[in-house]
Amino acid sequence: MQRVKGLMTGSLPTFIDAGSNFASSAVGEDHLVYHFNRAFHVTLLGDDTWVHLFPDSIDTAYASDSFKMFDLHTVDNRILDKLWTEVAQPRKQVLLAHFLGVDHCGHTYGPDHPNMADKLAQMNTVIERLVDQFIDDSTLLVVMGDHGMSVEGDHGGESVEELMSTLFLYSKRPLTSTDTSLRDLYHRIHAARQRVLGYDVRDISDRLQYDASRYPIVSQIHLVPSLAYLMGVPIPFGNLGAILPDVLNPPVTQQQSDPLLTLQHMVLQYRKNAVQVHTYLTRYAAYDAAFAPHALQDKLAYLWAAEAALLRPGAAQDRALLEQAVLDYDAFLIHTLQYCEAIWAQFDVTSMVLGIAVLACGVLISLWFLFSSSITYDTLWLVAGLLVQALTLGSNSFVVWEDQGTRFVAATLCVVWLVQDHAWILPLAVLAWIRLTGSTGLCREEQFPYCDAIQ
Numbered sequence: 001m002q003r004v005k006g007l008m009t010g011s012l013p014t015f016i017d018a019g020s021n022f023a024s025s026a027v028g029e030d031h032l033v034y035h036f037n038r039a040f041h042v043t044l045l046g047d048d049t050w051v052h053l054f055p056d057s058i059d060t061a062y063a064s065d066s067f068k069m070f071d072l073h074t075v076d077n078r079i080l081d082k083l084w085t086e087v088a089q090p091r092k093q094v095l096l097a098h099f100l101g102v103d104h105c106g107h108t109y110g111p112d113h114p115n116m117a118d119k120l121a122q123m124n125t126v127i128e129r130l131v132d133q134f135i136d137d138s139t140l141l142v143v144m145g146d147h148g149m150s151v152e153g154d155h156g157g158e159s160v161e162e163l164m165s166t167l168f169l170y171s172k173r174p175l176t177s178t179d180t181s182l183r184d185l186y187h188r189i190h191a192a193r194q195r196v197l198g199y200d201v202r203d204i205s206d207r208l209q210y211d212a213s214r215y216p217i218v219s220q221i222h223l224v225p226s227l228a229y230l231m232g233v234p235i236p237f238g239n240l241g242a243i244l245p246d247v248l249n250p251p252v253t254q255q256q257s258d259p260l261l262t263l264q265h266m267v268l269q270y271r272k273n274a275v276q277v278h279t280y281l282t283r284y285a286a287y288d289a290a291f292a293p294h295a296l297q298d299k300l301a302y303l304w305a306a307e308a309a310l311l312r313p314g315a316a317q318d319r320a321l322l323e324q325a326v327l328d329y330d331a332f333l334i335h336t337l338q339y340c341e342a343i344w345a346q347f348d349v350t351s352m353v354l355g356i357a358v359l360a361c362g363v364l365i366s367l368w369f370l371f372s373s374s375i376t377y378d379t380l381w382l383v384a385g386l387l388v389q390a391l392t393l394g395s396n397s398f399v400v401w402e403d404q405g406t407r408f409v410a411a412t413l414c415v416v417w418l419v420q421d422h423a424w425i426l427p428l429a430v431l432a433w434i435r436l437t438g439s440t441g442l443c444r445e446e447q448f449p450y451c452d453a454i455q
Contacts, residue, residue, distance in 0.1 A: 003146040004049055008032045010224035010239025012344045026055050032224060033057040035233035036094040043086050045079040046098035066100055070108055072115060076101040087134050099123065106149045137173040140230055144168065160207045167218055169247065176246045179259045185323055189245045189330050190216035196334045218244060225273050235276045240340055242333035243273045263322045267310070270329040274303055277336060290343055299339060302332035381416050407438050
């Protein structure tokens with residue numbers, strides 16, 4: 001779920017998103033499928049996760065359950081039953097076909113099993129037929145995997161094998177420039193991205209046994225602004241991805257063979273992407289001081305440098321200034337992404353382990369007190385309250401609103417205390433204290449805009 005969400009929003013998956021794999025709810029933030037739906041007829045084939053995430057943005061859906069891991073063929077065969085008819089429809093459409101056979105085969109048998117070879121051969125046949133019979137200069141084919149696969153067939157994200165996948169873009173219309181100077185600029189941009197984001201090309205080549213330097217390594221969320229550009233729709237508001245320079249090729253009507261015009265086109269698209277990210281960060285800074293201008297000063301310096309370069313006399317005709325502006329815009333985007341990853345997508349494992357240890361100690365101490373004395377009516381109420389509180393941690397919504405859940409359980413126990421002991425002052429005082437402390441604190445990111453705590 002979190003990968004599909006990231007691929008359509010350009011946002012970074014959080015720890016909460018991981019649990020949503022088993023109970024996907026509609027995405028509440030801006031996303032590509034919404035913008036596709038405003039310009040095209042959107043058709044879904046395959047994984048029903050898309051229907052749960054984007055229920056109001058899909059016009060036609062032929063969805064299938066995605067969790068029958070031992071079934072390698074049913075979902076894929078259902079897709080193929082509809083694919084050729086749907087792709088031939090004489091309408092402007094975005095067709096999402098999410099095959100699951102390769103993924104299920106990996107989980108069930110692993111990547112080296114003969115069944116995997118059969119599923120890959122089937123996918124290859126599908127791609128060949130699409131390319132040969134259906135792709136023209138007004139059609140874009142995007143083939144990708146949302147994750148890689150370990151030697152055991154898993155994809156939790158702990159190894160290079162799990163993080164690496166393929167991205168293939170194809171159209172009869174030229175998608176990239178063949179000009180030597182522009183291709184050199186593409187290479188410089190990707191090399192800078194690899195340095196900042198810490199991609200170890202040599203290790204990737206050794207682990208996956210291919211020359212990873214032959215093709216650029218692209219973060220999945222970079223696909224969001226790139227697809228928005230290629231499809232002519234707005235970039236989602238919360239996107240943190242940076243547009244792929246290779247696809248910034250002007251339409252044929254704009255004399256795409258002229259490198260200067262292509263470079264001017266690149267600057268325009270990069271600026272749109274940078275302004276979109278800057279607007280999002282400015283809005284987010286109202287909720288989190290970590291994104292205030294002073295905290296992002298070194299990242300914003302790249303943005304201001306790009307703007308200053310474009311304001312210099314004759315910049316529109318100066319290739320060196322235009323290239324530098326592109327590089328500065330990209331540096332702003334990539335350094336911002338790195339900063340956001342450090343805040344949102346990196347988890348303090350030491351603190352997590354310490355929290356689990358404290359929780360375990362609390363449970364053991366509670367059990368010791370419970371069984372070291374006789375069990376009373378009060379004890380049963382206390383145990384019931386603790387069990388209710390513990391069970392709420394099995395739900396994403398209760399985890400997000402854990403503070404309110406805890407206060408509710410505590411307040412309920414106070415009511416029981418009041419009724420049982422017929423005492424008023426102390427239970428009401430505790431209830432007032434619970435209510436007072438509930439109005440202050442820090443709001444979690446997932447609670448906005450419904451959290452109004454006094455901070």
